[in-house]
Amino acid sequence: MDLDEMLAASGISQGGGAKTKAGFATFIGRPNVGKSTLMNKLIGQKVAITSGKPQTTRNRIRTIYTSEKGQIVFLDTPGIHKAKNKLGEYMVETAISAIGDVDVVIFVVEPSKAIGSLEEKIIERLKMAKCPVILAVNKTDRIKKAEVADAISVYTKAMHFEQIVAVSAKCNTNIDSLTDAIYDCLPYGPAFYDEEQVTDQTVRQIASEIIREKALRNLSEEIPHGIAVVIDSFKDRKAKNGTITDIDATIICEKNSHKGIVIGKGGEMLKKIGTESRKDIEDQLGNKVNLKLWVKVRKEWRDNPSIIKSLGYDPKKEN
Numbered sequence: 317m318d319l320d321e322m323l324a325a326s327g328i329s330q331g332g333g334a335k336t337k338a339g340f341a342t343f344i345g346r347p348n349v350g351k352s353t354l355m356n357k358l359i360g361q362k363v364a365i366t367s368g369k370p371q372t373t374r375n376r377i378r379t380i381y382t383s384e385k386g387q388i389v390f391l392d393t394p395g396i397h398k399a400k401n402k403l404g405e406y407m408v409e410t411a412i413s414a415i416g417d418v419d420v421v422i423f424v425v426e427p428s429k430a431i432g433s434l435e436e437k438i439i440e441r442l443k444m445a446k447c448p449v450i451l452a453v454n455k456t457d458r459i460k461k462a463e464v465a466d467a468i469s470v471y472t473k474a475m476h477f478e479q480i481v482a483v484s485a486k487c488n489t490n491i492d493s494l495t496d497a498i499y500d501c502l503p504y505g506p507a508f509y510d511e512e513q514v515t516d517q518t519v520r521q522i523a524s525e526i527i528r529e530k531a532l533r534n535l536s537e538e539i540p541h542g543i544a545v546v547i548d549s550f551k552d553r554k555a556k557n558g559t560i561t562d563i564d565a566t567i568i569c570e571k572n573s574h575k576g577i578v579i580g581k582g583g584e585m586l587k588k589i590g591t592e593s594r595k596d597i598e599d600q601l602g603n604k605v606n607l608k609l610w611v612k613v614r615k616e617w618r619d620n621p622s623i624i625k626s627l628g629y630d631p632k633k634e635n
């Protein structure tokens with residue numbers, strides 16, 4: 317590489333000023349508004365798990381989007397909610413602390429005629445943010461076009477937004493406008509990550525999150541919230557037709573009665589979670605997977621700080 321190529325690769329022009337932008341952006345909002353779905357759409361592939369159940373995201377998930385304009389490092393965060401246990405407190409702390417660590421916050425809301433009490437609390441916190449805040453009104457596919465302006469005006473009366481974008485993560489509407497709005501808020505500078513890198517999640521973390529997603533999507537009501545997944549072993553082996561990854565994982569639940577439901581009649585539910593997980597993990601790894609799932613009970617683990625930490629839920633830890 318000659319000097320010009322090195323400078324170009326680092327995003328710095330010969331004049332000394334960078335030509336491309338680079339910075340951090342975080343999604344903030346109450347649970348279930350579509351933060352993770354939106355982030356996956358912005359980066360163009362599914363990294364963060366999503367589900368119709370609130371409190372799906374538990375950790376800060378870092379993903380990376382690189383284009384000719386520069387690099388956006390996204391932080392997906394857990395939904396801000398009224399915590400009912402220690403895990404919930406960790407999750408809310410994880411989300412709130414992200415606000416102080418970024419160049420721009422994307423406040424994700426659903427279109428509504430009035431501001432909810434959680435949104436009011438989030439706005440109070442965002443008013444103290446030192447960085448610009450973009451309002452992303454998501455799920456606009458659910459309302460008539462004429463109602464979008466009403467949904468926006470409810471929020472513009474409450475605080476100042478650097479930019480406002482009405483989007484639909486589901487229908488891919490205005491995703492490019494949101495990307496442009498984010499770049500507008502970032503400083504010039506060299507990229508933080510290689511342009512091929514999409515996330516800093518390890519394959520073990522991705523596999524465990526996929527299993528949790530399938531459990532969340534298949535189980536009903538209160539059980540999914542009390543579930544965690546631990547990867548016990550993760551090993552590649554060479555076989556005749558290529559690599560096979562052997563994964564042993566344990567689904568942790570809170571009650572004996574929940575264990576029975578996770579396993580299901582004749583093991584049907586666990587089999588379904590396992591089959592769906594295996595397919596997604598195979599897609600992610602690009603090779604065959606042999607997945608074995610177990611279920612264990614850890615009573616009231618969501619109020620046990622040492623179990624919470626051992627599962628990797630720690631607001632001070634980058635995930």
Ligand SMILES: Nc1nc2c(ncn2[C@@H]2O[C@H](COP(=O)(O)OP(=O)(O)OP(=O)(O)O)[C@@H](O)[C@H]2O)c(=O)[nH]1
Binds near residue numbers: 366368371
């Ligand atoms: N109709 C519609 N549904 C959407 C849209 N975006 C997301 N959803 C759905 O909303 C639900 C929640 O999506 P998530 O991305 O998991 O929401 P989240 O804000 O990350 O939720 P937490 O991680 O629990 O905080 C899922 O069922 C998504 O499919 C959208 O634009 N339109």
Ligand SMILES: [Mg+2]
Binds near residue numbers: 353364366392
């Ligand atoms: Mg999420």
